[in-house]
Amino acid sequence: MKSIVAKGLFNSHPYIEYRKIVTDLLSEGKSTGNEQSESLTNYSKLNEARMNRLEKTISISDEVATKLQNLDNHYIWLVLSEGWCGDAAQILPILNKMALASNKKIDLRIAFRDENDELMSHYLTNGGRAIPKIIVICKEAGIVRADWGPRPKGASELMAKHKIEVGPIDEKIKTDLQLWYLADKGISVQEELLEIMENIKYNRL
Known part of the structure; x- marks a missing residue:
């Protein structure tokens, strides 16, 4: 497992570089990932605008920033993502702001899911390759401490309710999910990840 994570890190990119790769592909009329289609490219364009x-609008509270800066160890957040993923577009800018606010306690790295199939297979959600998936790695120990994703609890509950009541993902749930993220303003992602990081801090493995 350690070698798989190391390979994922080797294939990963800083946030700014990830954004550039997605943008450059869009300029060629392409999306990231193995599958290419007009719909995926259109989703990538929409996500580019969202990000x-x-x-410009997401902010990290002083309380969250202080707690991140006070973490005992240094961490890597290795995120599996793709440019066409709507949840990733909502979450990655928050992760970037948190990493920047952490005073170098957190190093954000992003790897493309389809280029890291073996790593993705270890972090499935209910048997699916759902993204984004965050793998929390302690730099000092060199081991995985936790993982999170693909979306905050409230968004996951919204999606689960839709699947029970309606069934397959449709345009309505995509719109409802977007509205949920807009109303939440990135707070749930910050709170859930901070809880994970503090649990690592106080429950040493």
């Missing part, structure tokens, strides 16, 4: 907006 540009979120980078």
